[in-house]
Amino acid sequence: MSKTQERVDASSNGVPQQGRLSGPVAPPRVSARRRRPGVIALSLALIAAGGAGVAVLLLQVGHRTEVVTVVRDVQVGQVLTEDDLGKASIALDPAVKAVRAGDLDSVVGKRAAVELKPGSLLAPSQVTKDSLVKAGEQLVPIGLKPEQVPATALVPGQKVELVHVPAQGQEEAGKTSDAPPRTIKGRVVKASGAAPGTGVVVVDVATSAADGPTAAAWVAAGTLRLVLAAPDGE
Template sequence: MSAPRQVAGPVAPPRVSARRRRPGVIALSLALIAAGGAGVAVLLLQVGNRTEVVTVIRDVQVGQVLTEQDLGTASMALDPAVKAVHSDDLDSVVGKRAAVELKPGSLLAPSQVTKDSLVKAGEQLVPIGLKPEQVPATALVPGQKVQLVHVPAQGSTDTDKTSNTTPQTIDGRVVKASGAAPGTGVVVVDVATTAEDGPTAAAWVSAGALRLVLAAPGGN
């Protein structure tokens, strides 16, 4: 007679011991998660605060009328202290004149455009060449008030007669000032004067008997 067959009993699953997490590891994990969330929040905030602004894409001279071809738009995170024309207002600046020289790649500020002609009705534009020693240290900007002073030309026989008299002056306003010419350093300044004073100022320039003086702040 054969031996009775043994029946295997149920197999108990292996016991897995629970691993205890160290408090330091848990704290570090929570800190990394928090830092990552803060970084994402800052990134989303920066993206959300981007502003559509108007940019300059072509050279624009002082007094030139702005066209759509001169301007473009860009989206950027803009500091509240920076004054720029928003893209929604682009149509409002097209057709206005550049109050200053505009360069490609720059933002367009409201103060850089004007609806007024820089040479008004009844005025004349007088170009004045200034030698390096005659150029003021203060930068000449459009709209700046100046005086054109008549001075005796070198070698003039009227020097003694006019030395004790008040020189003749003409009020003017800077429309544009060029950069210094290579080699000579001469700066050409376009000055607007009244139609009556324009020919006189031009004659002084031709005779080399004119000097440009900056008017005091608040002066006419």
């Protein structure tokens, strides 16, 4: 037999004998991995922590409060309008006093008792239904040097007395040196911050229309001093 014939006999349909499968092939055996109790416990702890975090977040969202905010500058004594105010939903601390959004209509039409800045919450004490300058009153601006400014903060509505102090070496005609100085009752409407460089504070004081010109003359002469009145205003 020729070598060519032997090659043909050694194959079937041209496929070598060594390439044939002798039977079904068993799948590879995969050894079972040993489970680690510590890893399982850690996984469960992480899942629990994640669930607790989600629960806290949901509680915070659920306890947000709608409050009134200031959306543009409002000067002292200015009447509030709806355009001056907005609403925001925040997680409000019980210690913070803020006007609730449902009470917005109750503050519209009132006057700002203090200067209001955009982005701040509106507190009930920052508005008043009373005009800061009433009928029959005049507004007198008074410049106070740093040494004349009281340590107690000057706030709108605070009652003060304007005291006339004659210039050194001078006395009013008909007045003796031991006579009490003249005073004018007033009420703070607004107090500015200290001016850069000079530290001068400008205080707007409301006085009666009859006393306004006198107080203005004292200011011009540099003979006016401002003192705080008693807490009861008397």
